[in-house]
């Protein structure tokens with residue numbers, strides 16, 4: 679991999695399949711890695727595993743529940759106490775639920791965790807990323823075709839789960855967020871891309887009906903290939919100038935659904951997200 683100097687990278691979802699494999703890959707590539715997770719016990723276990731495998735001691739663990747804006751802001755404050763600049767933020771964490779639950783602000787849990795969490799975290803870390811430029815923001819999504827119900831973004835009137843429901847909509851939001859962010863980042867020295875890891879073995883969809891979950895796991899691959907690519911998108915010089923691109927696990931730039939490119943809707947999502955972040 680073609681990188682210059684030591685990079686400092688924040689990664690969410692580090693206790694999950696893709697996040698952990700990517701954090702490991704970043705550590706192998708001599709990055710200082712700040713791993714974020716909601717469960718401190720799990721997080722410390724991942725930290726010691728990464729150190730043991732890579733001998734890279736520059737691994738910091740910061741607790742952050744992405745469904746709770748207050749927890750994200752505490753994590754950002756902790757990062758800012760320890761660091762004056764960052765080179766990359768990798769948004770990996772997500773949740774897949776079959777029923778509607780809420781965070782402490784009454785926001786639907788999938789929306790709060792999968793979209794609003796990375797939205798807030800990214801915006802709160804932009805000053806550190808600017809200080810570390812050239813810098814990147816990479817968000818893990820999927821080629822979602824699910825439209826956003828702006829009249830009921832919180833799923834209060836009608837909640838549906840899964841790829842065509844709240845989860846699919848949250849992955850559409852990841853795409854639209856990246857495209858809207860790319861416009862805002864033009865000329866700042868920070869670039870942003872969005873990444874589809876392909877089907878990867880993990881427990882993400884364990885809330886699916888059992889048979890579907892079993893089939894899903896059977897046809898999925900180990901996270902290594904996706905992790906290598908995600909690591910490259912975060913720190914490889916080759917991707918330094920890629921802004922607003924949707925990448926697939928094989929490194930190819932791909933098109934997302936045409937709905938995701940509607941700038942009016944991207945901006946509407948940005949405004950709603952800003953309002954709900956307060």
Ligand SMILES: NC(=O)c1ccc[n+]([C@@H]2O[C@H](COP(=O)([O-])OP(=O)(O)OC[C@H]3O[C@@H](n4cnc5c(N)ncnc54)[C@H](OP(=O)(O)O)[C@@H]3O)[C@@H](O)[C@H]2O)c1
Nearest residue numbers: 691693694695696716743744745770771772877878880882
């Ligand atoms: N697996 C696939 O086939 C696939 C396909 C397309 C896209 N993706 C995307 O890839 C990403 C990673 O998925 P994965 O398969 O690696 O899933 P995973 O193994 O279930 O990992 C999910 C991660 O998100 C964390 N997380 C969940 N809720 C959180 C919260 N409120 N606050 C902080 N962290 C939270 C989990 O923490 P805990 O360990 O505490 O639960 C875990 O570390 C997701 O964005 C997913 O949408 C996956």
